[in-house]
Each structure stands twice: as C-alpha cells, then as structure tokens.
Amino acid sequence: MADTPHKPVPRPYQDTQAYWDAAREKRLILQRCRDCQKFQFFPRGVCSHCLGSALEWVDSPGRGVVHTFTIAHRAPHPGFANQVPFVIGIIELEEGVRMMTNIVGCDPNSVRIDMPVKVTFEEATPDITLPQFTPA
Amino acid sequence: MDSIHKKTAIVGVAESDLGRVPHKSKYQLSAEASRAALDDAGLSIKDVDGLFTTIITEGGEMSSLVMAEYMGIRPRYTDSTSIGGSSFVAYVEHAAAAINAGMCEVALICHGSTNISDRGGRAGPVSTRSSVYGPMQFEEPYGTSTVSSYALAAQRHMHLYGTTSEQLAEIAVATRKWASMNPKALMRSPITIEDVLNSRMVSSPLHVLDCCLVTDAGGAVVLTSMERARDLKKRPVAVLGTGEAHTHRMISQMPDYTETAAKISGKLAFERAGVTHKDIDVAEIYDSFTITVLLTLESLGFCKKGEGGAFVSGQRTAPGGDFPMNTQGGALSYTHPGMFGIFTLIEGVRQLRGECGPRQVKDAELALCNGTGGVLSSTGTVILGRT
Numbered sequence: 001m002a003d004t005p006h007k008p009v010p011r012p013y014q015d016t017q018a019y020w021d022a023a024r025e026k027r028l029i030l031q032r033c034r035d036c037q038k039f040q041f042f043p044r045g046v047c048s049h050c051l052g053s054a055l056e057w058v059d060s061p062g063r064g065v066v067h068t069f070t071i072a073h074r075a076p077h078p079g080f081a082n083q084v085p086f087v088i089g090i091i092e093l094e095e096g097v098r099m100m101t102n103i104v105g106c107d108p109n110s111v112r113i114d115m116p117v118k119v120t121f122e123e124a125t126p127d128i129t130l131p132q133f134t135p136a
Numbered sequence: 137m138d139s140i141h142k143k144t145a146i147v148g149v150a151e152s153d154l155g156r157v158p159h160k161s162k163y164q165l166s167a168e169a170s171r172a173a174l175d176d177a178g179l180s181i182k183d184v185d186g187l188f189t190t191i192i193t194e195g196g197e198m199s200s201l202v203m204a205e206y207m208g209i210r211p212r213y214t215d216s217t218s219i220g221g222s223s224f225v226a227y228v229e230h231a232a233a234a235i236n237a238g239m240c241e242v243a244l245i246c247h248g249s250t251n252i253s254d255r256g257g258r259a260g261p262v263s264t265r266s267s268v269y270g271p272m273q274f275e276e277p278y279g280t281s282t283v284s285s286y287a288l289a290a291q292r293h294m295h296l297y298g299t300t301s302e303q304l305a306e307i308a309v310a311t312r313k314w315a316s317m318n319p320k321a322l323m324r325s326p327i328t329i330e331d332v333l334n335s336r337m338v339s340s341p342l343h344v345l346d347c348c349l350v351t352d353a354g355g356a357v358v359l360t361s362m363e364r365a366r367d368l369k370k371r372p373v374a375v376l377g378t379g380e381a382h383t384h385r386m387i388s389q390m391p392d393y394t395e396t397a398a399k400i401s402g403k404l405a406f407e408r409a410g411v412t413h414k415d416i417d418v419a420e421i422y423d424s425f426t427i428t429v430l431l432t433l434e435s436l437g438f439c440k441k442g443e444g445g446a447f448v449s450g451q452r453t454a455p456g457g458d459f460p461m462n463t464q465g466g467a468l469s470y471t472h473p474g475m476f477g478i479f480t481l482i483e484g485v486r487q488l489r490g491e492c493g494p495r496q497v498k499d500a501e502l503a504l505c506n507g508t509g510g511v512l513s514s515t516g517t518v519i520l521g522r523t
Contacts, residue, residue, distance in 0.1 A: 008265055010273030042274040042388075068295070068393055070287035071340040072279055077263050080279045088284050088339075090388055100275050100388040113295045130277055 062119025220509020315465025377409025
C-alpha cells in the first residue's frame with residue numbers, strides 16, 4: 001500500500017484554512033453573511049450573494065439530502081484505482097447550500113435522489129480530513 | 137436591428153488533420169487549419185489583424201501570444217477568452233463587435249489540440265497531482281471528472297422528468313448515422329440503441345457511447361465585414377445573431393442541473409437574429425455527452441423543459457429526420473480534441489454553402505451553432521444565414 005498514490009487532497013489557502021482546520025477536528029463549518037444572512041458554499045473571502053466581507057463561520061449539523069449523484073466506474077486519478085465503483089454526490093444541506101461529497105458506508109446501488117444523509121469524516125492524510133456523507 | 141449583427145460574415149473555414157496526429161504539435165494543427173481557412177476565404181495570414189484563440193494548457197500559456205508568435209503575426213486586436221469548448225463560438229460575437237467597431241478587419245479564430253497523443257494514445261486518468269489549490273479543492277478530492285460532472289446532470293434530469301438511457305442513446309445512434317456520411321469522421325460504423333446501453337458504464341447513467349471521442353484536431357474560422365466579404369472567394373455566410381453566457385465553473389455550483397446557460401445565450405441569439413426556432417434548418421449542438429445535447433435543446437427552447445427525451449426519440453435528429461443535427465458526426469463520432477466549439481461553426485458554414493455532399497441538408501438557409509464549455513458552465517450561440 002505504501003506505493004499506492006493517495007487521492008488528491010486540498011491545499012488550504014486564505015479562504016479555506018478555517019474550513020479544513022475544523023474538518024480535522026471533525027466539524028463541518030459553513031460561512032454565513034452577517035449583512036444578507038445567507039449561507040454560502042464553498043468558502044470565499046466575500047459573500048457571493050452581496051459581495052460583502054462580513055462573513056462568519058457557523059457550525060453545521062451536517063444534515064441534508066442527495067440532490068443528485070453518479071456511480072463512478074473509472075478512476076479519474078490513480079489514487080482512486082482501488083475504490084471504484086464509488087459514489088459522487090451533490091448534497092443539499094439543511095442550510096440551503098450544496099456541496100460535493102462521496103456517499104460512503106452503503107451499497108452504491110442503494111443511493112437515491114432525495115435520500116437523507118449526514119456528515120461523517122475521513123482522515124485522508126495526517127493533515128487533511130475530508131467531510132463525507134453517509135445515509136442518515 | 138442592433139449594431140453588429142448582419143454586418144459580419146464568416147468567409148473561411150477549415151479543419152487540420154484529425155484523429156491521431158502524433159507527429160504534429162497542437163500549434164502546428166492550429167496554424168495549418170488557419171492557413172487552410174484563409175485559403176478557403178481567398179485571404180492570407182498577412183491580412184489577419186485580429187486573433188481569437190485558446191489552447192488547452194497545463195502551464196497557463198498566453199494562448200493568443202503563443203499563436204501569433206508561432207504564425208508570425210502582430211494582431212492589433214487580441215482575445216484569449218477561455219471559457220472552455222464554447223470559447224470559439226463566443227469569439228464570433230467578440231469578432232463581430234471588434235470588426236464593426238473598426239478594431240480589426242480580418243478576424244482569425246483558431247484552435248489546435250493533441251489531446252489524445254498527449255495522453256499516450258489512450259484516454260486515461262485526467263490528473264495525477266497530489267494536492268489541489270483553489271476552489272477545485274472542494275471537488276477533486278472526491279474523485280470528480282468531466283464525465284462524472286455531466287452524469288450528475290443526467291441523473292437529476294432522469295429523476296425529475298423520467299428521461300431514459302434509451303432516449304439519450306437515440307442521440308448517439310443518430311449522430312453516428314451522420315458520421316457514416318463524413319469521410320473525415322473517426323467513427324463511422326453504425327451503432328444501435330442496444331450497443332449504447334450495453335457499452336461500458338463510465339459514470340452512471342453515462343455509458344462510454346454516451347461520451348465524446350478523445351482526438352487530436354485543429355480548426356479555424358475567418359470573419360470579416362460583410363462589405364469586404366462580398367469580394368472574397370466564396371459566398372459569405374452572415375452572422376445573424378449571437379449570444380454568450382455562463383453560470384458556474386464547478387459542477388457543484390450549477391444553479392439548476394437540468395438547464396444550461398444556452399437559455400440565456402440562445403434567447404439573445406434568436407432575438408438579435410430576428411428568427412424563430414422553426415426557421416432553423418440545421419442545428420450544430422456541442423455534444424460532449426448525449427446529455428449535453430438534450431439539456432441544450434431544452435435550454436435553447438426547441439422543446440419544453442423535461443421533454444428533450446421525447447424530442448430526440450424516433451431518430452428525429454438523424455439523416456432524414458425532421459431535425460437535422462450534428463451533421464458532420466459531432467463530438468460523439470467525428471472528432472473531439474477537448475474543445476469542440478469551432479467544429480460546430482465549420483459544419484454550420486459548410487451546410488449553408490451547400491458543400492456537404494451526401495450529408496447536405498437540402499436548401500439549408502439558417503444554421504444554429506451552440507457551444508458548451510467547462511462542466512455545462514458556459515455557452516455561446518450563433519445563428520448563421522446563407523447569403
């Protein structure tokens with residue numbers, strides 16, 4: 001296994017450091033704008049609804065439903081070679097934002113649109129933990 | 137009538153060598169296509185004063201600088217807009233505006249790519265990088281790819297509207313029939329709906345025969361003012377209406393998975409051209425995947441939202457059907473070097489000139505060309521007319 005390349009991992013930057021720091025503590029956090037009160041995903045330095053800078057981080061319970069999904073049968077990167085087939089999903093969180101994830105801990109063929117899911121965490125490397133979703 | 141449309145014409149079109157061209161660089165393919173398109177117009181590279189190009193790049197090449205240098209020109213108008221495969225269709229709008237504003241007189245749109253040779257001859261993993269900087273770090277770690285992105289849209293469309301894999305397969309089968317009449321098409325053997333459904337699943341619900349080819353290819357299109365066009369080698373093809381739009385970069389940010397920006401760019405193009413859907417004789421619709429076509433037809437308004445599956449059924453888009461589409465064989469069967477938009481224009485022009493031999497759509501007077509780029513992210517729509 002030592003020679004198996006790992007999946008690509010995020011390299012945190014100014015906008016995203018706090019998100020990945022929280023993920024390493026197994027917390028999902030989202031940005032909300034204090035000016036327009038809207039949530040956004042992915043994290044940015046400004047609000048994508050009103051372009052304001054008054055963003056705050058809010059803990060999310062990590063609940064939502066599957067908005068759409070696909071079962072990938074081909075590895076897009078050598079790091080996924082021993083994971084196919086795997087499920088890529090778009091989750092609509094209770095907060096109203098959507099994010100990409102894998103849907104794990106279930107038979108890929110059991111995944112359905114509108115299925116309730118909850119967040120779980122996968123330690124990809126010692127530094128990076130990925131939020132993932134599993135049937136609720 | 138607005139200030140730029142109907143005053144500009146496409147006067148030259150050409151492809152380079154297509155398919156697998158391992159002995160030529162992407163720059164050479166782009167330049168050879170440019171030479172051929174200029175010859176088609178009766179112009180030379182010395183006449184070009186506006187350059188519009190983008191190249192698939194790993195290293196952030198400044199595409200129009202690279203290509204102008206390569207071909208030995210110093211344009212006074214330059215545009216490397218990079219919005220994916222639709223860029224070349226969007227350039228028609230940019231070029232028409234520039235020509236009508238007097239910023240340039242002869243605009244060259246060109247593209248070259250060695251997309252299959254660069255991968256050692258087979259379509260393999262798209263990335264080997266170990267870390268991801270920028271917003272894509274919210275997608276790549278989850279194993280996304282171009283095909284998976286389009287599959288997400290297909291799955292949602294099926295869920296909401298009952299669209300079937302058989303209906304998507306109708307598009308691939310019809311497109312192959314057109315390809316069988318184009319000697320330049322890479323894949324010309326007939327296929328059936330069963331062949332598509334039985335082909336390898338790449339990312340559900342998309343099978344390998346729902347996906348475009350991966351090839352090397354170059355293409356070029358030359359535009360000038362209608363006034364100058366009338367003195368050139370071939371009958372000009374008028375740019376009647378154009379539109380461009382984009383809605384997102386990453387598939388996770390797509391506002392509505394069942395609708396593309398063609399809803400905006402198409403509406404603009406129809407309004408500016410002053411024509412309606414039933415006036416269109418031939419449609420060249422970017423077919424990176426079968427689902428791309430279905431969403432585009434709905435978004436352009438050729439049918440209602442959710443009715444794309446029924447619209448393409450019964451081989452309606454095939455030769456002899458009442459909606460001739462992707463008449464050169466499309467990205468699914470003719471060629472696809474990673475960015476296909478320029479080839480929708482080349483075929484649209486040839487159809488309006490009556491140059492298409494056995495695949496010629498009889499009496500074609502109006503063509504609609506639509507490019508889609510990124511992951512259903514950007515669109516350019518152009519309506520062309522015979523003169």
